[in-house]
Amino acid sequence: MSKQQVKPDFFDKPENISKMLKVFYGVCILLVVADFMVHRHIYHSWENIPAFYAVYGFIGCVMLVIVAKAMRKVLMKEEDYYDK
Amino acid sequence: MISSLPMLPPFLPLLIGCIAALVLRGHLRSAIMLLAPIWGGLQLAGLEPGIYWSMDFMGYQLEPVRVDKLSIMFGYLFHLAAFIAVVYALHVKDTLQHVAGLSYAASALGAVFAGDLLTLFVFWEMLALTSVFLIWARRTDRAYSAGMRYLIMKVLSGVLLLAGAIIFIKHTGSARFTEIGLEHDGALSLGAWLIFLAFGIKCAFPFLHNWLTDSYPEATPTGTIFLASFTTKVAVYALARGFPGTELLVWIGVTMACFPIFFAVIENDLRRVLAYSLINQVGFMVVGIGIGTSLALNGAVAHAFNDVIFKGLLMMSMGAVLHMTGRINGSELGGLYKSMPKTTILCIVGAASISAFPLFSGFVSKSMIMSAAVAQGYDVVWLLLLFAAAGVFHHAGIKIPYFAFFAHDSGIRTTEPPHNMLLAMAIAAGLCIAIGAFPAHTVYALLPWEATYQPYDITHVLTQLRPTETMMAWVAVLLTGILLLYYI
Numbered sequence: 001m002s003k004q005q006v007k008p009d010f011f012d013k014p015e016n017i018s019k020m021l022k023v024f025y026g027v028c029i030l031l032v033v034a035d036f037m038v039h040r041h042i043y044h045s046w047e048n049i050p051a052f053y054a055v056y057g058f059i060g061c062v063m064l065v066i067v068a069k070a071m072r073k074v075l076m077k078e079e080d081y082y083d084k
Numbered sequence: 085m086i087s088s089l090p091m092l093p094p095f096l097p098l099l100i101g102c103i104a105a106l107v108l109r110g111h112l113r114s115a116i117m118l119l120a121p122i123w124g125g126l127q128l129a130g131l132e133p134g135i136y137w138s139m140d141f142m143g144y145q146l147e148p149v150r151v152d153k154l155s156i157m158f159g160y161l162f163h164l165a166a167f168i169a170v171v172y173a174l175h176v177k178d179t180l181q182h183v184a185g186l187s188y189a190a191s192a193l194g195a196v197f198a199g200d201l202l203t204l205f206v207f208w209e210m211l212a213l214t215s216v217f218l219i220w221a222r223r224t225d226r227a228y229s230a231g232m233r234y235l236i237m238k239v240l241s242g243v244l245l246l247a248g249a250i251i252f253i254k255h256t257g258s259a260r261f262t263e264i265g266l267e268h269d270g271a272l273s274l275g276a277w278l279i280f281l282a283f284g285i286k287c288a289f290p291f292l293h294n295w296l297t298d299s300y301p302e303a304t305p306t307g308t309i310f311l312a313s314f315t316t317k318v319a320v321y322a323l324a325r326g327f328p329g330t331e332l333l334v335w336i337g338v339t340m341a342c343f344p345i346f347f348a349v350i351e352n353d354l355r356r357v358l359a360y361s362l363i364n365q366v367g368f369m370v371v372g373i374g375i376g377t378s379l380a381l382n383g384a385v386a387h388a389f390n391d392v393i394f395k396g397l398l399m400m401s402m403g404a405v406l407h408m409t410g411r412i413n414g415s416e417l418g419g420l421y422k423s424m425p426k427t428t429i430l431c432i433v434g435a436a437s438i439s440a441f442p443l444f445s446g447f448v449s450k451s452m453i454m455s456a457a458v459a460q461g462y463d464v465v466w467l468l469l470l471f472a473a474a475g476v477f478h479h480a481g482i483k484i485p486y487f488a489f490f491a492h493d494s495g496i497r498t499t500e501p502p503h504n505m506l507l508a509m510a511i512a513a514g515l516c517i518a519i520g521a522f523p524a525h526t527v528y529a530l531l532p533w534e535a536t537y538q539p540y541d542i543t544h545v546l547t548q549l550r551p552t553e554t555m556m557a558w559v560a561v562l563l564t565g566i567l568l569l570y571y572i
Binding site: 044064072 | 345346347349350421422458463466467470471474475478490493
């Protein structure tokens with residue numbers, strides 16, 4: 001236990017984090033490429049749009065964060081808001 | 085041996101467990117509390133569909149115990165949830181919490197096996213009256229106030245249900261709880277709408293949902309596990325029974341799936357993040373009920389089953405963090421993987437399941453609901469559910485494990501939670517993987533409506549794996565692997 005506290009851990013080293021991120025970006029690119037090569041049985045014509053899921057997922061997540069950040073300005077209250 | 089025992093109402097074994105918790109102490113109490121859900125679950129296995137008990141009440145036929153495939157499925161789920169929650173709470177020495185937890189679980193069972201509206205009302209109210217003590221048991225001013233607000237909403241739901249039921253019974257001449265629907269005229273329409281609204285409050289429909297995000301995070305670490313398992317799932321059951329194929333539910337459900345994710349992204353209390361996420365997952369189920377095809381309905385109840393387990397697992401992991409550190413705000417936590425590696429891994433299994441990662445339990449049921457939406461021409465709904473699924477991944481899949489266990493090191497050094505808490509999480513995690521890997525032999529063998537579905541074709545795998553999600557899901561898988569290497 002005490003040894004762990006002194007020694008920097010796997011996730012404490014920036015080079016490990018950057019290696020992991022590279023792996024994830026690689027997986028990400030591979031999946032988009034696979035989308036062009038693997039023939040999928042699709043349900044919806046929108047799924048024919050190249051890299052539909054990648055683009056939609058990206059736009060969705062970016063929008064989610066931007067909107068949520070704007071909402072924070074309106075919604076955020078002090079911890080003791082109701083006690084005042 | 086079991087079949088030779090007299091047939092008991094399904095809620096009775098847990099009620100006996102509750103009485104044992106009240107009068108017994110020590111290991112004997114623990115043993116009986118653990119045996120009660122096992123006994124109840126085994127008894128269910130011997131039940132044939134049918135009406136087991138009926139009586140006359142003011143000229144109407146009451147059927148307090150009705151067994152069919154839908155009620156049996158929820159029956160198994162609630163016994164499983166009760167067992168996991170009891171294991172998780174074994175270290176607690178507070179009699180109030182044990183009694184409240186088991187009587188609450190027993191009420192949920194009574195509600196799903198109720199064959200008529202009046203019996204349903206009785207258990208509906210008992211759900212409220214028993215569960216509020218799990219909030220008050222935190223014994224803080226905040227919990228007391230949140231519990232009062234919770235109780236007011238729940239009693240309102242009960243009053244609406246009773247009023248609606250009386251109108252409905254008087255005009256139809258039957259008390260039986262079966263399909264109600266909203267397509268009626270005159271007073272009958274009013275009755276149906278009142279019942280719909282009563283179910284809607286418990287189901288946390290938009291604008292009727294505040295009780296949930298207000299009170300669940302104020303309950304005790306162990307109490308929240310019970311709370312997250314029963315009330316909303318009883319409401320999902322009631323909607324599936326009373327209002328299948330009601331189109332309004334599709335739009336209510338899709339709103340429920342989408343709006344909480346914005347709040348979950350900015351919320352700091354990690355158990356409150358999960359409370360928002362609970363509404364979001366119930367939204368998927370409500371959409372399935374609204375679509376009303378057998379694929380959609382099966383998807384809805386299967387997702388209810390899975391959600392109790394993976395949301396329970398996530399809540400348990402955050403409960404363990406709160407129990408060990410006394411803190412639950414994301415901004416005050418971080419780096420806990422160093423001192424709670426097992427809890428970290430178990431939390432990541434829950435995160436992968438709620439994110440519908442292949443081979444984990446959320447994958448199949450979420451795909452069923454989304455396929456059903458496309459099949460019925462709900463294009464916009466499908467697109468919004470896709471967005472909601474990405475949002476779940478963002479706040480429940482990534483935010484929860486990241487802020488609690490990784491992020492910046494908060495300097496908190498603690499230990500793993502008590503063994504019983506770890507065991508309860510391990511059982512839930514094992515179930516998430518077992519259901520995800522062998523869907524046809526587990527939850528999907530219990531589905532109430534006739535349908536065939538092949539979950540693992542290539543479309544579903546690639547569809548559910550949107551690249552942004554994949555990247556993040558791989559984080560989860562890799563972290564699990566790395567942690568396993570380091571600590572086990």
